[in-house]
Amino acid sequence: MAFIDRIGIDISRRLKLEDAIAWAAGNGLRHIDIQLDTGDNALTRFDGKRCAAVRKLLDKHGLELGLHSSSAVNVAEYSPLVSDAVTDYLKRYVDLVVKLGASWTEMHAGYHFTKDKDMRMAAGKARLQRIVAYAEKKKALVLLENLNKEPDTAEVHYLAHTIEEWQYYWDIKSPSFKLSFTANHAHLVPEGIEGFVKALNFKRVHEVRLADCWRNGFEEHLVPGKGNLNFGKMFKLIEGAGFKGHYTNAFGTLDDMLAARAFFVKKAGAAGVKVQ
Numbered sequence: 001m002a003f004i005d006r007i008g009i010d011i012s013r014r015l016k017l018e019d020a021i022a023w024a025a026g027n028g029l030r031h032i033d034i035q036l037d038t039g040d041n042a043l044t045r046f047d048g049k050r051c052a053a054v055r056k057l058l059d060k061h062g063l064e065l066g067l068h069s070s071s072a073v074n075v076a077e078y079s080p081l082v083s084d085a086v087t088d089y090l091k092r093y094v095d096l097v098v099k100l101g102a103s104w105t106e107m108h109a110g111y112h113f114t115k116d117k118d119m120r121m122a123a124g125k126a127r128l129q130r131i132v133a134y135a136e137k138k139k140a141l142v143l144l145e146n147l148n149k150e151p152d153t154a155e156v157h158y159l160a161h162t163i164e165e166w167q168y169y170w171d172i173k174s175p176s177f178k179l180s181f182t183a184n185h186a187h188l189v190p191e192g193i194e195g196f197v198k199a200l201n202f203k204r205v206h207e208v209r210l211a212d213c214w215r216n217g218f219e220e221h222l223v224p225g226k227g228n229l230n231f232g233k234m235f236k237l238i239e240g241a242g243f244k245g246h247y248t249n250a251f252g253t254l255d256d257m258l259a260a261r262a263f264f265v266k267k268a269g270a271a272g273v274k275v276q
Helices: 017-026 048-061 082-100 117-138 163-167 192-199 231-240 254-270
Strands: 007-012 031-034 064-068 104-107 142-145 177-182 205-210 246-249
Touching: 007 017, 007 064, 007 254, 017 031, 017 048, 031 246, 048 082, 064 082, 082 104, 082 117, 104 117, 104 205, 117 142, 142 205, 163 192, 192 231, 231 254, 246 254
Parallel strands: 007 031, 007 246, 031 064, 064 104, 104 142, 142 177, 177 205, 205 246
Antiparallel strands: none
């Protein structure tokens, strides 16, 4: 497969799912990622008839679909009642992978409030283990993303934003559990992309997510060229580590992400990556 065909786009909440599929097909994409939390795309808006129609569209266009749960939902929740709701929410994403004919659902480790980090990590891991076991029965795939750092002075911090934190969840063993590596999040912490690539087994990495940002800076999903992430060097490292999966653009507008596919092919090719 040509390198450009491995680069997909994160639709997020920008389009209704059916419109997103049509847009992706019209632009020659093979992969898209979308969130199903709001408006016409809310999880509760997908009945059997609509799910069947989406499956037909995906089959017709040969498109792979990923479902991206919201990082605002705290997977590390432990409060009574709310905790059960979080589990039900994640299970619904798994259910829709199957019903829509999607290829994966992306999840997160949650967040903590500084003083309760250990308790949050334990709660989140236990929940992810249950969700992955549920996904395995449904023959669905769950991806766990490394999230972004927050300022040191913030009370709330995302979990799994460092190598050490992300590794805490890696011993969840299941064919239904893989990783989504967000390169720009790695660029924000001292380990950097090089440290993450060294630590990762790319046989377990299903997706690499892309945006620009500033080294050791703050969370920004910038259009490539607006930060200082060296994409050529990054592609060479990741491809050299044996990554065979897809990339997902997550920044700017749909047009920005579409245009950046050619930019990334140029950078990868110049760095010595095979692009054809």
